[in-house]
Amino acid sequence: MSRHTVAFTVNGIARRVEVEARRTLAETLRENCGLTGTHVGCEHGVCGACTVLVDDVPLRSCLIFGVQAEGASIRTVEGLAAPDGALDVLQQAFQDHHGLQCGFCTPGFLMLGTWMLERSERLNEDSLREILSSNLCRCTGYQGILDAVRAAARTLGRWDDDAGISSPA
Amino acid sequence: MTWVGRSLRRFEDPALLRGEGRFTADVAIGARIVRFLRSPLACGRIVSLRPPPDMPADALFITAADLNGTATIRPMLHRFAYRPVEQAVLPADRVHFVGQAIAAIVAPTAELAEDLLEAIELEVEAETALVTMDDALRPGAALVHGIAHGNVAVEGIVQSAECDTAFVSAPHVVEIAIRSHRQNATPMEARAGCAAYDRATGRVRLTASVQMPHMLRTGIAELLGMPESDLQVIAPDVGGGFGQKMALFPEYAVLVWLARHHRGDFAWIEDRYENLIASAHSRDQAHVLRGAFADDGTLLGLEADILANVGAFSAYPTTCGVEPLMAFAEYPGPYKVPAYSARARGVLTHTCPMAPYRGVSRPVITFGLERLMDRAAKAIGIDAVAIRRRNLVDAFPHQTVTGLTLDDASYVETLDDAVALLDIPAFRARQAAARAEGRYLGLGLAVFNERTGYGTPAFAARGMGIVPGYEVVDIAMTPGGEVEVRIGASPHGQGLRTALAQIVADRLGLAPDAIRIIHGDTDRTPYGWGSFASRATVISGGACQTAADKLAVRLRAAAATVLQARAEEIVLRDGAAIASNGSSVPIAALARQVHQRSDLFEGFNLAETASYDPAGTFSNACHAVIVEVDAETGHVRIERYLVVEDAGRIINPLIADGQVRGGVAQGIANALFEEVIYAEDGNILTGTLADYTPPTAAEIPAIEIHHRETISDATLTGAKGLGEGGSIGAPAAIANAISDALAPFGIEITEIPATPPRIRALIRAAQAPR
Ligand code: FES
Ligand code: FES
Numbered sequence: 011m012s013r014h015t016v017a018f019t020v021n022g023i024a025r026r027v028e029v030e031a032r033r034t035l036a037e038t039l040r041e042n043c044g045l046t047g048t049h050v051g052c053e054h055g056v057c058g059a060c061t062v063l064v065d066d067v068p069l070r071s072c073l074i075f076g077v078q079a080e081g082a083s084i085r086t087v088e089g090l091a092a093p094d095g096a097l098d099v100l101q102q103a104f105q106d107h108h109g110l111q112c113g114f115c116t117p118g119f120l121m122l123g124t125w126m127l128e129r130s131e132r133l134n135e136d137s138l139r140e141i142l143s144s145n146l147c148r149c150t151g152y153q154g155i156l157d158a159v160r161a162a163a164r165t166l167g168r169w170d171d172d173a174g175i176s177s178p179a
Numbered sequence: 180m181t182w183v184g185r186s187l188r189r190f191e192d193p194a195l196l197r198g199e200g201r202f203t204a205d206v207a208i209g210a211r212i213v214r215f216l217r218s219p220l221a222c223g224r225i226v227s228l229r230p231p232p233d234m235p236a237d238a239l240f241i242t243a244a245d246l247n248g249t250a251t252i253r254p255m256l257h258r259f260a261y262r263p264v265e266q267a268v269l270p271a272d273r274v275h276f277v278g279q280a281i282a283a284i285v286a287p288t289a290e291l292a293e294d295l296l297e298a299i300e301l302e303v304e305a306e307t308a309l310v311t312m313d314d315a316l317r318p319g320a321a322l323v324h325g326i327a328h329g330n331v332a333v334e335g336i337v338q339s340a341e342c343d344t345a346f347v348s349a350p351h352v353v354e355i356a357i358r359s360h361r362q363n364a365t366p367m368e369a370r371a372g373c374a375a376y377d378r379a380t381g382r383v384r385l386t387a388s389v390q391m392p393h394m395l396r397t398g399i400a401e402l403l404g405m406p407e408s409d410l411q412v413i414a415p416d417v418g419g420g421f422g423q424k425m426a427l428f429p430e431y432a433v434l435v436w437l438a439r440h441h442r443g444d445f446a447w448i449e450d451r452y453e454n455l456i457a458s459a460h461s462r463d464q465a466h467v468l469r470g471a472f473a474d475d476g477t478l479l480g481l482e483a484d485i486l487a488n489v490g491a492f493s494a495y496p497t498t499c500g501v502e503p504l505m506a507f508a509e510y511p512g513p514y515k516v517p518a519y520s521a522r523a524r525g526v527l528t529h530t531c532p533m534a535p536y537r538g539v540s541r542p543v544i545t546f547g548l549e550r551l552m553d554r555a556a557k558a559i560g561i562d563a564v565a566i567r568r569r570n571l572v573d574a575f576p577h578q579t580v581t582g583l584t585l586d587d588a589s590y591v592e593t594l595d596d597a598v599a600l601l602d603i604p605a606f607r608a609r610q611a612a613a614r615a616e617g618r619y620l621g622l623g624l625a626v627f628n629e630r631t632g633y634g635t636p637a638f639a640a641r642g643m644g645i646v647p648g649y650e651v652v653d654i655a656m657t658p659g660g661e662v663e664v665r666i667g668a669s670p671h672g673q674g675l676r677t678a679l680a681q682i683v684a685d686r687l688g689l690a691p692d693a694i695r696i697i698h699g700d701t702d703r704t705p706y707g708w709g710s711f712a713s714r715a716t717v718i719s720g721g722a723c724q725t726a727a728d729k730l731a732v733r734l735r736a737a738a739a740t741v742l743q744a745r746a747e748e749i750v751l752r753d754g755a756a757i758a759s760n761g762s763s764v765p766i767a768a769l770a771r772q773v774h775q776r777s778d779l780f781e782g783f784n785l786a787e788t789a790s791y792d793p794a795g796t797f798s799n800a801c802h803a804v805i806v807e808v809d810a811e812t813g814h815v816r817i818e819r820y821l822v823v824e825d826a827g828r829i830i831n832p833l834i835a836d837g838q839v840r841g842g843v844a845q846g847i848a849n850a851l852f853e854e855v856i857y858a859e860d861g862n863i864l865t866g867t868l869a870d871y872t873p874p875t876a877a878e879i880p881a882i883e884i885h886h887r888e889t890i891s892d893a894t895l896t897g898a899k900g901l902g903e904g905g906s907i908g909a910p911a912a913i914a915n916a917i918s919d920a921l922a923p924f925g926i927e928i929t930e931i932p933a934t935p936p937r938i939r940a941l942i943r944a945a946q947a948p949r
Contacts, residue, residue, distance in 0.1 A: 032290060045198075046202075046208065047199065049204075051367045051368065052868050054451065054867050054869070056868035057367060057868055059367060086198065090196075090197070091196070095193070097193060097197070104192070105188050105192040108834070110195055111672035111837060111841060112671055113191070114419060115367050116195055116196060144875075149419055149841045150841050151837075151842075151843055151879050152844065152875070152876040152879050153840050153879075153881060154840070156876060
């Protein structure tokens with residue numbers, strides 16, 4: 011199997027790795043970059059545990075190959091907290107609202123949630139539930155996750171109180 | 180002001196939120212990768228098994244022949260006509276289910292290991308598979324294992340003459356046959372293990388995603404005939420378990436064998452397909468229930484015929500008796516059942532073995548009982564709430580007909596609370612109006628109890644060869660004044676580190692962040708049984724409380740010396756030991772003195788051990804749900820989901836509600852969505868998450884939770900367990916609600932999951948001209 015050198019940035023740091031063409035981005039991040047915060051729950055694109063942001067868009071990193079990330083700017087869960095470990099607004103909301111139990115799905119939800127809070131559209135109840143239904147969690151029953159992202163959106167001024175109507179920012 | 184009872188934020192969270200948790204796959208980076216060749220057939224003889232033609236030098240191919248001398252997995256039950264089925268770690272000559280591990284490949288990377296796996300030459304001579312219980316119980320059916328005649332691996336029978344009499348004389352006999360289809364607990368982290376050989380000591384450290392690390396160590400050491408002390412098992416961060424990660428799986432034994440024989444590090448990270456087809460399944464059960472009722476709805480007798488498809492083998496240590504025998508012993512549930520006859524059988528088939536899954540058989544028996552109650556109410560012509568109220572146990576302690584003691588609980592009260600919250604008359608009006616528009620709303624109730632926190636006596640009564648139950652806790656204060664608490668329980672998402680710290684903090688007058696709960700490492704914790712059966716907070720929590728109390732005695736004695744007071748007058752509060760005259764010493768200063776100036780004290784040690792082994796208690800709850808069924812598509816929408824639960828004293832409400840919500844979500848999945856489906860030949864059709872379909876945030880509604888706190892003296896802390904309750908009530912409540920919604924069609928739900936195709940089939944049959 012052919013091997014390729016790929017260059018991209020992860021959480022702002024330039025990386026150059028050599029991978030087989032068939033290695034997924036998830037495994038590239040975990041094995042080649044040592045970033046094990048990105049979890050693999052199914053390897054077939056359903057659970058969303060492996061969600062990362064590639065050029066600011068959430069992608070399931072088990073569904074693309076490492077070689078496809080050439081030149082991309084990737085963000086993973088390891089890049090969310092401050093260097094001293096202080097949690098960001100969304101992470102703190104997950105703790106406050108019990109948005110995690112075992113924590114295995116959490117990195118994927120955090121990256122999806124990070125994108126939700128950065129989008130130009132504000133969130134409302136409908137879009138909150140619809141977008142978060144992209145990922146699976148087996149522990150929480152989702153309530154804590156919905157509460158956490160809603161609370162973070164409110165804190166950051168990204169919440170639209172007119173349920174059902176999403177207005178441009 | 181106590182720490183117990185507060186919604187303290189979890190200590191577990193920050194690392195997990197930063198992506199700094201350590202799951203088994205994270206520890207395994209750099210190890211050689213193990214992949215398993217899995218049986219493509221459900222039943223057959225292995226004719227030949229040859230390694231890949233071009234094996235690289237750095238690869239290994241391991242079969243039964245290599246493991247020669249390894250014992251078989253053979254858990255025991257000494258009652259209930261148990262047939263001790265044996266499972267080889269890797270089979271030498273026969274396969275028994277699709278997905279059974281036959282051989283292992285080791286390669287430097289997962290990609291290379293999978294290439295080699297595809298090149299293994301395996302020939303299996305197919306034989307007819309017995310997939311369903313009907314297949315296996317058919318007279319003259321072949322035997323899955325020669326030792327189990329009629330393919331029955333375990334059988335419990337209780338026959339009561341009083342019950343026969345009740346049925347003869349009762350004015351109403353109501354019968355229901357229910358079917359619960361097969362489930363997979365589906366933790367988001369699948370199984371995983373990494374065995375690392377330490378050349379300096381000759382020991383192996385197995386890091387694995389498991390719920391019972393000590394038990395796994397014992398089991399593997401026995402299988403491989405190695406000194407148990409040469410094996411360390413670590414359960415690091417574990418991505419959910421729900422029962423699936425209790426068993427001793429053959430794969431872990433292979434990893435440890437490899438580490439010992441090839442003196443290196445070997446990891447197996449299960450993929451989702453393997454997990455869905457070959458880990459452990461559950462709840463594949465069929466029951467026939469009959470109730471004898473008086474005219475006023477009083478239950479006079481209950482008969483149950485329980486069948487559980489236990490798959491091809493018997494999981495260690497719980498055995499394949501766990502499902503049928505739990506249904507057998509606990510069927511009367513929260514009701515006064517004066518007479519009971521039952522027969523429960525565990526049926527062997529050529530399918531993935533069964534193991535406990537959150538609630539084990541209780542979701543099924545609650546489905547049975549609560550459907551029976553609704554059907555009986557209708558048959559007798561009384562109200563569904565009234566028939567429950569009439570029969571619920573309302574005086575405690577109550578001795579059940581199966582010999583269990585029900586401690587103080589709130590069966591009637593939780594029902595009454597739920598009924599009051601629901602406003603049933605208003606709902607009925609809304610339901611009638613909706614029906615007039617061709618919309619089908621329904622309301623369903625489920626009242627149940629849940630046996631929790633049970634220790635040795637309960638497991639011994641099952642006749643288990645290995646009797647779990649007790650928990651031991653070692654507690655010690657460091658010279659710096661922090662408290663280290665080593666527990667045998669093994670949490671995997673429940674927030675136990677936080678909850679136990681709250682319990683200990685209160686007893687020592689310290690803040691919870693001074694308490695470190697150490698778990699999941701056989702080298703650092705006392706022997707214990709892990710986390711399952713809603714037991715950890717109750718049993719480990721009780722042991723923690725006692726251990727902390729014993730440590731408090733030592734601290735007070737030391738403080739008495741320092742403060743020149745009597746030990747009895749010292750209180751531990753806000754981080755200090757305070758005498759009645761107001762003089763005080765910080766506990767941290769005290770700890771340093773006791774360790775470093777032992778010449779001043781009698782007894783120099785700030786360490787204690789405590790154990791706890793309770794008989795058990797019962798939590799209870801009432802679930803109530805309102806659904807709308809789309810008669811054209813068979814789709815069920817949950818409009819409202821209400822839980823009134825009583826788990827005794829709540830240690831941490833945030834965590835407690837999280838447990839309830841997570842459980843209800845799994846119960847909803849069980850009721851409406853998830854099903855492991857086998858084809859007739861024993862192949863699995865649900866090998867991806869897109870086929871097995873766990874629910875997402877779009878399917879799980881907001882769940883309204885109300886608490887009652889009945890403090891029973893059956894537990895030390897007053898806490899009853901609540902890990903499983905959520906999953907127990909949901910299938911019954913939802914099935915009752917759908918049945919209520921579809922009453923105009925005369926439809927009742929007796930089979931779960933009630934998927935749209937099943938509901939549509941019922942509606943079509945109801946509408947067909949007769
Ligand atoms: S691991 Fe990528 S979607 Fe599940
Ligand atoms: S917290 Fe365990 S899977 Fe989501």
